[in-house]
Amino acid sequence: MKKYIPNQHGAWAMLVLPFLLGVAASRGQFIHIPLFVCWLLIYLFSFPLLQGVKTRKFSRYAGPLKLYGLLLIPFIVYLVIAEPALLWFVLPLVPLFAVNLYYAKTKNERALFNDISAILAFCLILYPVFYVGQGESWRTATELFLLAVLYFTGTALYVKTVIRERNNIRFYYASVLYHLLVAAAGLFLFPPLLVPLLILAARAAILPRTGISAKRTGMIEIGFSIMLYVSVLVLYF
Template identity: 90%
Template sequence: MFSMKKYIPNQHGAWAMLVLPFLFGVAASRGQLIHIPLFVCWLLIYLFSFPLLQGVKTRRFKRYAQPLKLYGILLLPLIIYLVAAEPVLLWFVLPLVPLFAVNLYYARTKNERALLNDISAIVAFCLIIYPVFYVGQGGSWQTVTELFVLAVLYFTGTALYVKTVIRERNNIRFYYGSVLYHLLVAAAGLFLFPSLLVPLLILLLRAAILPKTGITAKRTGIIEIGFSVMLYVSVLVLYF
């Protein structure tokens, strides 16, 4: 029986992690035609990884054979094209391997909600900024690294904040830990991203206030899209 649940990931927050670092990479370089197949490839890698991790978690690979086959067939020609056009892209894959191994481990142990698993996935998603920057012929590796750090800090804070709304909503220590993390990021922003202090303070207020409102998980996901757009626009307008 056909089921979209086997094809489309149900991790709504991951879509922002898929797109925002990619856009940061484009912003730090120059838009090129190769960015289009690179993004499609990146999207398919994410879609392929979802049934793979589900298969590892459930030990029922037959159930996920069709999406694995579909995304694998779509991925292969794109990978061949991109590697032929830019062989250096292979080097950017290397740091993703141990990070994905962490995700495989937590899927195997059925503990995907572990914070370390979240952070591993966040770093992996954010690393896409470097190949995007490279093929876009960007000029400043310092700038792209600063944006990489910003993305990792933002999504780590988002992971903490979302947990205070859903799984850890009654854990006051976790709530204070989330607020403290955002406070430290805002303080570090004075030195690392002084032009982005206002959006960082808004994210601090988000972490401090919204969990107290009884906001639902669905609304949290919808609103988070707005915060991602806010950060992206802030980078375009205030950072460069």
């Protein structure tokens, strides 16, 4: 099952949260259901693809590639017929995924620039979700996109202080400083969300000092994503 189900717990939050923020900024529509299934299948398809590029053993991942590829086709066809304009939202994803392919090929997937490229790709789903949901305020959509990018970039820094950079005190301070700067910027960009942003800064400062495991970090981060989403629903709108 490791070939079929990605083991990156934090990535599931990146998959879901921007999508839900896009729905929150617009109106729930039936088309959001096939759009989410398509988005999920794209992620499930890209995981074995990147693993194949990394290991150069595509035969090992032929099963999930065929399965998810075949499942993807009818959803892509339906969405293109129902909303042809969705194709325009694919364009910015192409260079970002090219970056991911490059880092997979060079076996340097943990590079921060690769993380940021993936974060941007995940967060960009907010715009087509907002579009098909007939949202009215593109400014609100852009603010939520920025919030998601800032949050997940901070998460990438924080997670590195738990795993690969756990003994790098400079990286730890850089992560904490980043979160404090985001909280400060939140005073002007997202005033109602200051408390959640401060909580995220506190987790970046405290949790790496507890010796928390990588797996638990990913699972707990799902909880912080839920906190941020609920905060947006309750405090932002």
